[in-house]
Amino acid sequence: MAESQKTATYKVVADAGGGRVFRFYCDISGELCCVTKPIRADTEEAALEIAWDKEGKWEFNLCPKCGKYVSSAMFNVNAGLCLDCAPWEDEYPSFCHHCGVRLQEPDACFCPICGARLQVGGTDGKEGAAE
Ligand SMILES: [Zn+2]
Ligand SMILES: [Zn+2]
Known part of the structure; x- marks a missing residue:
């Protein structure tokens, strides 16, 4: 087995x-x-x-790679793998990685549904973006 x-x-x-x-x-x-x-x-x-x-x-x-069962929010639909195996690139994602909603605004920094930060690779949720 x-x-x-x-x-x-x-x-x-x-x-x-x-x-x-x-x-x-x-x-x-x-x-x-x-x-x-x-x-x-x-x-x-x-x-x-x-x-x-x-x-x-x-x-x-x-996830076919690691065998984890993950929610749609934790699944990279572009890669067909979980976010542990295939984290979102810096490019704009087509789905919110937090709640899984499909995103429509191409320049939103935060998910309109759950408010999650959409760009990864930046600062980790720290405030002070206005510089
Ligand atoms: Zn995986
Ligand atoms: Zn969201």
């Missing part, structure tokens, strides 16, 4: 109705990407399989 993981990072929460609710997290950002419906199964493993197959995996991109 390969060492690569079968699902994204997750947490299980017991549901009041006797099921298990899975929360799947992006492997890079740790962002909560998917909360499943309560799932009933004999074992946690079985429930996880259902949760991942029916709901979880549709919210993630699997």
Whole structure:
């Protein structure tokens, strides 16, 4: 068997109705990407399989290089790899690397949706751009 993981990072929460609710997290950002419906199964493993197959995996991109499951925000769509393997270049990205929204303004410095800084390689979020 390969060492690569079968699902994204997750947490299980017991549901009041006797099921298990899975929360799947992006492997890079740790962002909560998917909360499943309560799932009933004999074992946690079985429930996880259902949760991942029916709901979880549709919210993630699997990086073919490192095998991480990442949210669309942490996936370089141009390269088809996660941002760990293929960080955004200095060039203007076509997607916000934080929330994953498609960008329309060619000269925006910050994402209009989440406010993330779009140019990478510069100062790391420090203020004082007016010079
Ligand atoms: Zn990767
Ligand atoms: Zn954004």
